[in-house]
Amino acid sequence: GAGVSQTPSNKVTEKGKYVELRCDPISGHTALYWYRQSLGQGPEFLIYFQGTGAADDSGLPNDRFFAVRPEGSVSTLKIQRTERGDSAVYLCASSLKGGVAGYYNEQFFGPGTRLTVL
Amino acid sequence: AQTVTQSQPEMSVQEAETVTLSCTYDTSESNYYLFWYKQPPSRQMILVIRQEAYKQQNATENRFSVNFQKAAKSFSLKISDSQLGDTAMYFCAFMKRSNYQLIWGAGTKLIIKP
Numbered sequence: 001g002a003g004v005s006q007t008p009s010n011k012v013t014e015k016g017k018y019v020e021l022r023c024d025p026i027s028g029h030t031a032l033y034w035y036r037q038s039l040g041q042g043p044e045f046l047i048y049f050q051g052t053g054a055a056d057d058s059g060l061p062n063d064r065f066f067a068v069r070p071e072g073s074v075s076t077l078k079i080q081r082t083e084r085g086d087s088a089v090y091l092c093a094s095s096l097k098g099g100v101a102g103y104y105n106e107q108f109f110g111p112g113t114r115l116t117v118l
Numbered sequence: 119a120q121t122v123t124q125s126q127p128e129m130s131v132q133e134a135e136t137v138t139l140s141c142t143y144d145t146s147e148s149n150y151y152l153f154w155y156k157q158p159p160s161r162q163m164i165l166v167i168r169q170e171a172y173k174q175q176n177a178t179e180n181r182f183s184v185n186f187q188k189a190a191k192s193f194s195l196k197i198s199d200s201q202l203g204d205t206a207m208y209f210c211a212f213m214k215r216s217n218y219q220l221i222w223g224a225g226t227k228l229i230i231k232p
Binding site: 031033035040041042043044045048056059089091093095104106107109110111112114 | 122151160161162163164165168170209211215218219220221222223224225
């Protein structure tokens, strides 16, 4: 079946603008994750959804970042008043479940959205 | 807090050679998973191999194998008979069991030369 898809592939915006990044998870996956990968670094966790609710948003850097998943499938990461430091690749992943005691569910990643803030 | 360290920013070997990528980690947890992911220029993270900390036997997947030293908190990846398609960034990652957050190293750029 289809893998995780993310749109757009690349996004260039100006400092201060608002952007939305979209993630389509694998069908049937109830868990969805957002990570941010800055240049030359490994990804950093941003937020985890189980179904429609954000089960853990502890990785969001500040209140300019917000994410939703209203129907438990597609998720949108929203960044207000973008800053040059927000430039990074934003990765989305999905899995069957997340954080279930004694079970491992592989996270499948999308190709990411490269955000450039000028 | 958990940390993952990859001390080799870049490595380069000839095709068909064997190469070993290093990873060390720090945790007070006893139950966890360790992973190696591959990220080609397409940016998509691909799981290469997974190790469960309670298993003493080292994981293997075809040409890929790990050397897991729990006491030393070391988790290296060995790629045998390297191929041009192995050229990519390789990331070591940690996850507490019953959790979901992957904690990542900074990555090693691996170049396979023809």
